[in-house]
């Protein structure tokens with residue numbers, strides 16, 4: 001088979017971004033291959049959620065380009081941004097369901113909000129999406145009647161209700177027991193392939209994420225420390241990456257949020273008086 005050339009679906013080109021003065025991303029370049037599952041990993045506070053917000057255009061880069069399907073998100077006006085967002089699905093940590101609506105109505109919500117589809121068609125789409133996550137039978141339940149893992153799957157069905165091309169998951173496994181975690185991870189992989197999606201997962205769960213990802217990007221200290229297949233990243237000899245994939249506490253990844261030095265904060269106590 002000949003290799004098929006395809007431009008990345010999302011591409012960061014030397015992106016710099018800070019909330020205020022403090023740089024969060026300091027020249028970040030990576031790509032998200034089309035049709036694949038890309039994992040975005042790195043230490044807490046390293047800017048992973050910020051990367052998702054840059055892709056969705058909720059925040060704009062201070063420098064560099066964030067390209068979505070070849071277009072610079074930072075230069076889009078409101079109509080283009082709205083159109084781009086319609087092609088993205090977003091699943092946040094603990095993807096909150098509307099507690100006063102059934103599972104069915106939760107999944108129907110974006111369809112009723114954003115389309116003029118007749119109700120019988122909405123019904124068919126909702127049941128198809130619920131079927132894809134194994135919960136067609138749970139349509140009549142209220143969120144309070146489903147488990148945490150099931151709620152996550154309902155949120156996933158809702159995130160794909162409008163047939164997005166790119167689905168972004170922010171810590172989809174947080175708080176799940178090991179069985180639900182494995183099920184959710186396989187589901188993300190299966191949906192990606194069955195629906196022809198491109199997926200980006202922000203996750204701290206190294207084992208499960210490496211198992212399902214095609215491409216891994218590791219952010220550390222405002223830069224991309226490594227990117228490649230899970231095997232390539234695991235084999236990296238870069239000390240930052242080594243510390244991260246081996247979950248070591250000591251190493252070049254900063255533990256402390258930047259701030260005054262210990263001396264500046266506590267030096268005055270050394271005389272014995274606060």
Ligand SMILES: Nc1ncnc2c1ncn2[C@@H]1O[C@H](COP(=O)(O)OP(=O)(O)OP(=O)(O)O)[C@@H](O)[C@H]1O
Pocket residue numbers: 019024042043044045046047048049050051
């Ligand atoms: N709206 C905001 N205003 C100011 N600072 C923010 C804002 N959102 C995030 N930050 C800061 O930006 C940094 C990166 O945050 P971000 O949420 O992107 O990191 P993360 O890698 O997703 O972290 P975690 O893995 O802990 O969720 C953090 O230090 C955070 O305190």
